[in-house]
Amino acid sequence: MNRWNDRSRRGSDAALLFATSGHSGVDRVVQNLLPEFGRFNLRLDLLSIRGHGPFVETLPANMRRVRLAAGHKGTSLAPLAAYLLRHRPAALLAANHGLNRAAILARLATRVPTRLTIRLGMALADPGATEAIGKPPAVIRSMARWYPRADGVITPSSGVAADLERLAGVARERLHVIPNPIVNARLYELARAPVDHPWFTDPDRPVVLGVGELSERKDFATLLRAFARLRRTRPSRLVILGEGRSRAALEALGGELEISKDLWMPGYDANPYRYMARAALFVSASRREGSSAVIVEALANGLPVVSTDCPSGPAETLQGGRFGALVPVGDDIVMAHAMATTLAAPPPPERQRAAAIPFEARRAARAYLEAMGIALP
Numbered sequence: 001m002n003r004w005n006d007r008s009r010r011g012s013d014a015a016l017l018f019a020t021s022g023h024s025g026v027d028r029v030v031q032n033l034l035p036e037f038g039r040f041n042l043r044l045d046l047l048s049i050r051g052h053g054p055f056v057e058t059l060p061a062n063m064r065r066v067r068l069a070a071g072h073k074g075t076s077l078a079p080l081a082a083y084l085l086r087h088r089p090a091a092l093l094a095a096n097h098g099l100n101r102a103a104i105l106a107r108l109a110t111r112v113p114t115r116l117t118i119r120l121g122m123a124l125a126d127p128g129a130t131e132a133i134g135k136p137p138a139v140i141r142s143m144a145r146w147y148p149r150a151d152g153v154i155t156p157s158s159g160v161a162a163d164l165e166r167l168a169g170v171a172r173e174r175l176h177v178i179p180n181p182i183v184n185a186r187l188y189e190l191a192r193a194p195v196d197h198p199w200f201t202d203p204d205r206p207v208v209l210g211v212g213e214l215s216e217r218k219d220f221a222t223l224l225r226a227f228a229r230l231r232r233t234r235p236s237r238l239v240i241l242g243e244g245r246s247r248a249a250l251e252a253l254g255g256e257l258e259i260s261k262d263l264w265m266p267g268y269d270a271n272p273y274r275y276m277a278r279a280a281l282f283v284s285a286s287r288r289e290g291s292s293a294v295i296v297e298a299l300a301n302g303l304p305v306v307s308t309d310c311p312s313g314p315a316e317t318l319q320g321g322r323f324g325a326l327v328p329v330g331d332d333i334v335m336a337h338a339m340a341t342t343l344a345a346p347p348p349p350e351r352q353r354a355a356a357i358p359f360e361a362r363r364a365a366r367a368y369l370e371a372m373g374i375a376l377p
Contacts, residue, residue: 020053036365095119121290123311124163143168156291159312176371181364191273206280214244229336276301300356302349
């Protein structure tokens with residue numbers, strides 16, 4: 001039954017406001033949450049902005065799409081305020097700093113009693129630092145001014161929560177650390193899809209896998225340098241799935257390091273799980289993360305992991321190194337050694353999969369709704 005046809009109920013129980021690129025980690029979070037929200041006896045509005053994701057073809061029966069009259073996140077305030085005045089949802093969830101600020105201002109302007117929960121997924125500072133990294137000071141000041149006004153703030157890791165408490169002044173009791181909703185049945189279904197590339201059938205040369213946007217933040221340059229060191233003593237190949245502005249620079253670096261014949265960068269792939277199911281090792285070289293979704297996806301596929309110990313998610317996800325080696329950011333020498341050591345003695349796949357259990361989508365969906373103040377059976 002389509003619960004939006006139940007005329008005995010008025011308004012929505014909650015509205016969900018996202019504006020994504022279509023291929024980001026946040027897209028995966030949203031695409032995994034929405035079907036799980038469909039399991040609950042709720043009526044939900046998915047608010048969308050023209051030209052932005054999430055691009056979801058089929059919504060759950062208890063969810064309707066409401067298109068805001070905005071062409072950009074920066075122009076969403078007035079349309080969002082109009083929506084709140086007209087529909088008056090019991091709760092609103094926003095994700096992304098621009099939308100978080102717009103949601104807070106819209107509620108202030110309209111004075112509707114909607115309970116407001118916002119989400120921030122990215123670390124703001126190095127551990128122990130007093131200054132934020134990766135965000136302009138004006139953005140941090142904006143967070144400090146507006147975020148404490150939200151009823152709840154969801155983060156994917158304790159590190160991000162600590163940043164928000166220290167740098168933005170969000171009260172500890174309003175912070176909700178909820179692991180990203182990564183693991184579901186569809187992940188395992190997609191992992192069974194074939195990979196038509198000869199490298200994945202060559203047992204003598206293990207495939208090292210990296211996944212993510214080709215950007216400075218992901219620091220694939222350090223991975224390339226580490227792989228070049230590894231390759232001197234261990235015949236192997238490197239596959240990097242992703243697209244971005246750093247492609248040309250990375251391809252040039254691969255040539256300088258003389259690893260091009262063992263480097264394949266096919267671009268963005270909507271199904272990285274089939275590669276994870278067949279690779280020998282996953283490596284993340286990121287300089288900054290919130291809670292690295294790809295690390296969880298690699299673990300769910302039983303893959304050994306090497307990751308930088310960047311702020312703030314990888315160390316939490318890998319439980320301080322219990323489920324994968326943690327190496328300093330930007331250190332290709334230590335990374336290469338960790339890669340060689342892990343390839344020589346990989347952990348059992350079953351052990352890796354166990355580390356991904358806290359990231360099951362069904363668990364996360366319930367925790368999100370509870371953080372939003374929605375009573376559940």
